[in-house]
Amino acid sequence: MGWKMKKIMSLGVILALIYCQQSGNAQASEEQDRKCFEVECPNPDGKSGYYVTKPEVKITQVSEAGVTRYCFVNGEGQELQGELKELEEQAAVKADQMAEGENSLSVWMEEKTQKPEAGEGEEQEGEEEGKGEVREENKESKEDEEENQKEKKFLQEYKFFVDTIPPKLQFSVPQGIDVWYQNETQLSVAAADEEPGSGVAWTSCRADGEELGNSGKAETVYRVKKPSQEGKAVQVMVYAWDRAGNQAQKSVGLYIDGQAPKAGITGVIPYQITSQPVEIHYTVEEENEVGSAAAKAVRQDPKGTVTELSPEVWTNTGNGKMAMQRLTEDGIYQLEMEAFDLSGHSDRAKAQVIIDRENPIIYEVERLNQSYLKSFRWELPPGKWIWDFTSYTYTMLLDGKLYPMGETVTGEGWHTLEVKAVDAAGNIGVSRADFVIDHSAPEIVFRDVREGESYEEERTFQVTLEDQADVIEEIQINGKEQPIQNTSKIYQYTVQEQQAYEVTVKAKDRAGNQAVTRIHFRIKAKETVLDRVMKPVKKSLGMKVEETGNVPDENEKEESTRWIWIIGSLLAGGGAVAIGLWYWEQKNSHKREDAG
Structure with a gap:
């Protein structure tokens, strides 16, 4: 009977515990579902979860069951705390209380403290005091974790990442802003978003509205090729965005010249020959601004005197500059001009004009006079080397015989080329040249030394050429190059070191023929x-x-x-034998004398 009662009591205790647990869970679930406060805040208006305008946050008490408390800490570390006790009571974190960077807000609910009725507190003072001490101790213990959760209920954490400041832009070009660049330049861009900003996301560059590129790096270099027009700067705009979406922009004017100026000489045709005065126009065309221009006419008169003439005045033409020059005297005029734009681009123009009322002028032939050639061949068309302001006929003779144009002549020796030109007026021009054809290699001469010979102690030898008009280019002794002087025709060397020698000599003649000669000999010790x-x-x-x-x-x-030693011993032995024989002979001689 007793053990049955014990089982019944145990079962009752277990059922009671299960009931208490289910009741507690139901009560906790009911508390959890109870709405205690509301937090109103706008969604981030920037990118990557950032606010680019500082938000305002509202907290509303929507429950009478407890007290809503909040703690706000902005990006500068400033703290704001408060509580809401009454239903529908509100509090706000103003926009100006937000700071750049990370702002945090914690909101939770606590139980309302019940005020004791009059007299009740005095009667239970001792008992409550004891309980209070227990609760105070339990706040620091792990066993009362559930009690701590009752103190801070419905805890919610909010993070507000604020970045309202756009990145800072800096850029530079290699030689400065107000400088003209040829064809292109490099614009170095550096974007910075200082802490606690969101950081630079990317940059972009445009030139006169044309996109040049973009980059995901804070520092990058853009190549600007857009050319300037009419001397105006190319407007380059650089943009930078941070991760929050803030944009910065900065512009600069760059001067880029994409084309060289065009220099021109008009008033004459190339290599013109005329008997009349000519008026020369020097012109410069430039899409931006001309930096400088200069022109000259170098005149060689019939006597060979050279003078230089330059135009005095340059005038603006709207798209460049122009100068004029009038030529009236007989002579050969070499016309030259050069123009620069502000970026350093340049262009040149050349022309030649001959004012001649005399005989036809023959060029190129005299250039051959006293020259040395491996072979001769003339194939230039006559318009390249005969000039006259009228039509002309010509004959070309080589060694007194008609020379067929383009034929190659290789016969060695002196030759004479003569050209005669006759113009329509009967004026005769003659040009003559004497030249040498030589395709034989120069002959190198070694004096006081012979191939394969051996010499005692030292040897002095000379290197020269059979034809003193030829030139020694290089001398090497055992691979070591020796100093050469252009004015020297004979080189003398003395060698003393006991060894084999190789002397290498390179030479060429006036026709360009080359020769290389080597000689070998030895220096040995003097014989005793x-x-x-x-x-x-x-x-x-x-x-x-x-x-x-x-x-x-x-x-x-x-x-x-x-x-x-062997030979010495033999000689010594022979000497001893000879002395012995002589002594023996002398002794026998004395015996014979005594016997006689």
């Missing part, structure tokens, strides 16, 4: 008397005899020493 005596002995004994001047090695030295 003993060397001369030993030489036939060594030959008779089959020993190696040094003839080339090489320095003997250690084995040869030992062998030579050994043979010297």
Whole structure:
């Protein structure tokens, strides 16, 4: 009976615990579903979750069950706290309280504190005091975590990332802003978004509305090729955006000249020959501004005197400049002009005009006079080397015979070329040239040294050319290049070191023919008397005899020493025998005398 009662009581306790737990869960679920406060804030108006205008946040108490508390900390670390006790009571975080960077707002609800009735507090003072102490201790313990959650209910955290400041833009060009550039220039762009900004997202560049490119880097270089027109700057606009969507822009005017000026000489045709005065016009055409222009006419009169004439006045033409010059005297005029724009582009023009009332003028032939050629061939059309202001006929003779145009002549020796031109008025022009055809290589001469010879101690030798009009280009002794002087015709060298020598000489003649000659010889030690005596002995004994001047090695030295000792011993032995024979002969002679 007793154990049955115990089981019934245990079952009742378990059922009671299950009921309490379900009741607690239901109550907690009911509390969780209860709406206690509302927070109103606008969505981010920028990109990447940023506000580009500072938002205003409203907090409204919508429950009578507790107290709504909030804590706001802006990006500068300033803190704002408050509480809402009454239903529909509101609080706001103003826009001007927001700061750049990260702003945080925490909102939660706490239980309202019940005020004790009069007298009740005094009666239960001791008991409540004890309970208060327990709660105070439990705030710091892990066991009362549930109690702490009751103190801060429905905690919500809000983050407001604010960036209202656009990036800062800086840029530069290699030589400065107010400088003219040729064809293009590089614009270096640097965008910066200082902390606590959202950071630079990308940059873009346009020239007169034409997009030049964009970049996802804070620093980049854009190539600007858009040319200026009429001297006006190209308007370059640079844009920068941060990650929040703020935009910065900055413009600059750049001067870019895409074309060179056009220099021209009018009033004459190329290589014109005339008997009348001519009026020359020097012109410069430029799409922007002409920097400078200069012109001159270099005149060579019939006597060969050279003078220089320049126009004095340049006038603006709207698209460039112009100058005029009148030529009236006989002579050959070389006309030249040069123009620059402000970027440094330049252009040149040349022309030639001959004012001549005399005989036809023949060019190029005299250039051959006293020249040296490997071969001769004339194939220039007559218009390139005969000038006259009227029509003309001409004949070309080589060594007194009619020369067929374009034929190659290779016969060596002196030749004479003569050209005669006759104009329509009967004026005769003659030009003559004597030249040499030479296709033989120059002859190099070595003096006081011969190929393959050996010389004792030292040797002085000379290098020269058979034809002193030829030129030595290079001399090398054992691969080492020797100094050459253009005025020297004979080079002298002395060598003393005991070794083999190779001398290489390169030369060319006036016709351009080249020659390379090498010679080999040796310098050896001077022979002593003993060397001369030993030489036939060594030959008779089959020993190696040094003839080339090489320095003997250690084995040869030992062998030579050994043979010297052998020969010396033989000589000493022979001498001893001779002395013994002489002594024996003398002794026998005395015996014969005593016997007699």
